[in-house]
Amino acid sequence: MRLSRYFLPVLRDVPKEAEIVSHRLMLRAGMIRQQASGLYSWLPLGYKVLMKVQKIIEEEQNRSGAIELLMPTIQSADLWRESGRYDAYGKEMLRIEDRHEREFLYGPTNEEMITDIFRTYVKSYKDLPLNLYHIQWKFRDEVRPRFGTMRSREFLMKDAYSFDLNKEEAVKAYERMFVAYMRTYARMGLTAIPMRADTGPIGGDLSHEWIVLADTGESAVFCDKRLLDKPIPGKDTDFRGDLHPIFEDWTSMYAATEDMVDMAEFESTVSEENRVSARGIEVGHIFYFGTKYSEPMKATVTGPDGKEITVHMGSYGVGLTRLVPAIIEAFHDESGIVWPVSVAPFEAVLINLKAGDAECDAACDKLYAELNAAGLDMLYDDRDQGAGAKFTTADLVGIPYQIILGPRGLKAGEAEIKHRKTGERETLPIADAVARLKGLIEPQRKTDI
Numbered sequence: 001m002r003l004s005r006y007f008l009p010v011l012r013d014v015p016k017e018a019e020i021v022s023h024r025l026m027l028r029a030g031m032i033r034q035q036a037s038g039l040y041s042w043l044p045l046g047y048k049v050l051m052k053v054q055k056i057i058e059e060e061q062n063r064s065g066a067i068e069l070l071m072p073t074i075q076s077a078d079l080w081r082e083s084g085r086y087d088a089y090g091k092e093m094l095r096i097e098d099r100h101e102r103e104f105l106y107g108p109t110n111e112e113m114i115t116d117i118f119r120t121y122v123k124s125y126k127d128l129p130l131n132l133y134h135i136q137w138k139f140r141d142e143v144r145p146r147f148g149t150m151r152s153r154e155f156l157m158k159d160a161y162s163f164d165l166n167k168e169e170a171v172k173a174y175e176r177m178f179v180a181y182m183r184t185y186a187r188m189g190l191t192a193i194p195m196r197a198d199t200g201p202i203g204g205d206l207s208h209e210w211i212v213l214a215d216t217g218e219s220a221v222f223c224d225k226r227l228l229d230k231p232i233p234g235k236d237t238d239f240r241g242d243l244h245p246i247f248e249d250w251t252s253m254y255a256a257t258e259d260m261v262d263m264a265e266f267e268s269t270v271s272e273e274n275r276v277s278a279r280g281i282e283v284g285h286i287f288y289f290g291t292k293y294s295e296p297m298k299a300t301v302t303g304p305d306g307k308e309i310t311v312h313m314g315s316y317g318v319g320l321t322r323l324v325p326a327i328i329e330a331f332h333d334e335s336g337i338v339w340p341v342s343v344a345p346f347e348a349v350l351i352n353l354k355a356g357d358a359e360c361d362a363a364c365d366k367l368y369a370e371l372n373a374a375g376l377d378m379l380y381d382d383r384d385q386g387a388g389a390k391f392t393t394a395d396l397v398g399i400p401y402q403i404i405l406g407p408r409g410l411k412a413g414e415a416e417i418k419h420r421k422t423g424e425r426e427t428l429p430i431a432d433a434v435a436r437l438k439g440l441i442e443p444q445r446k447t448d449i
């Protein structure tokens with residue numbers, strides 16, 4: 001992408017309304033624009049990151065055996081009356097009336113709708129297990145929308161729903177999702193710790209939240225330090241096999257959010273030097289809730305003996321539009337964002353130090369074409385601007401590598417590569433630049449972990 005033809009409205013000044021660093025940086029890097037309280041447009045750079053996050057989520061959901069579909073944002077109130085949640089949900093639900101005075105709502109979650117789809121089509125135990133998910137906008141009229149897209153009113157969520165014949169099978173579905181979540185966050189470069197969590201209005205008795213530690217996080221959390229550098233289940237994990245040992249391994253060490261923590265238990269099970277009591281951001285939440293929805297909504301299948309069986313369900317959420325700021329909270333410095341390669345809006349930026357100079361333009365255009373041909377996701381700063389401004393923008397928007405070429409380098413046949421994360425710089429023959437960048441970037445895509 002040529003920056004001269006792109007839409008990247010970076011801000012020079014630090015926006016006053018933004019309280020936390022990720023919100024400030026998302027505004028300054030031209031990623032989002034607030035349209036009203038808790039409602040945001042995703043500008044091109046932000047949207048590109050959001051879509052990279054989405055792709056990783058889809059790949060790991062699919063790997064675990066879940067199947068993607070898409071349900072509407074608007075739902076009928078009657079469906080929610082069937083589960084009893086229409087009245088119970090309260091003011092967080094945005095209620096809507098159409099021209100025929102029929103009652104609708106903007107979905108805050110989709111348990112009812114997916115249960116309706118399930119009961120319409122699935123009739124036999126032979127069709128189980130089944131896990132269906134979608135990635136769709138939700139609306140919750142939060143009392144205090146804040147921190148940009150970290151806690152907004154409209155937000156993008158992946159929500160999966162599992163259907164099984166009994167509790168034992170449903171717990172296996174829960175464990176598959178548990179492992180998929182571990183891999184999902186790790187591929188984004190995040191350390192996200194699964195913690196025992198409260199089930200809240202969704203109900204149920206088995207629940208975990210994934211927490212990214214950050215001082216600006218809204219939840220107080222308590223865990224065993226050794227969870228922070230535990231290796232993640234690899235891509236060869238057999239999702240059709242027994243995942244209980246992995247689940248056991250992760251959940252045997254203490255980790256709980258403030259709603260669930262028992263301080264006496266925390267202190268008696270975790271030795272003092274391993275105790276972490278910190279703040280964190282909830283980036284995902286999974287629940288097993290049995291027949292809470294399938295019972296009132298009559299979602300049943302015929303069992304092996306011909307009897308009707310009410311299915312056991314779970315639901316599994318990931319907040320995409322919260323993950324983007326959570327990643328920034330984890331990866332930034334005083335100059336701006338420092339994206340992990342796997343979610344970076346561009347993998348590298350080619351900086352032409354003298355746009356307008358015929359020779360320099362020709363050399364940069366050629367290098368840009370080669371970098372694209374090598375499959376690198378490139379930004380090309382071809383604007384007629386000073387070098388300082390170009391470096392500042394590249395640092396602010398956080399592109400992992402800068403490849404810099406100007407008249408002086410051209411004469412010597414050399415380019416420079418700057419590593420955004422470490423500040424390290426290397427000078428190398430222009431002819432070697434493509435191979436070098438490829439070598440740096442490819443292993444960090446984490447498509448193969």
Ligand code: ATP
Nearest residue numbers: 149150151152155157282283284285317318319322
């Ligand atoms: P919170 O406790 O932060 O209000 P929640 O527990 O109500 O969230 P869930 O119903 O568990 O949210 O939703 C699943 C995921 O959706 C959360 O883990 C979070 O990542 C994301 N999410 C929930 N509410 C919001 C919001 N207002 N803005 C952005 N993301 C959200």
Ligand code: MG
Nearest residue numbers: 209282284285
């Ligand atoms: Mg939650």
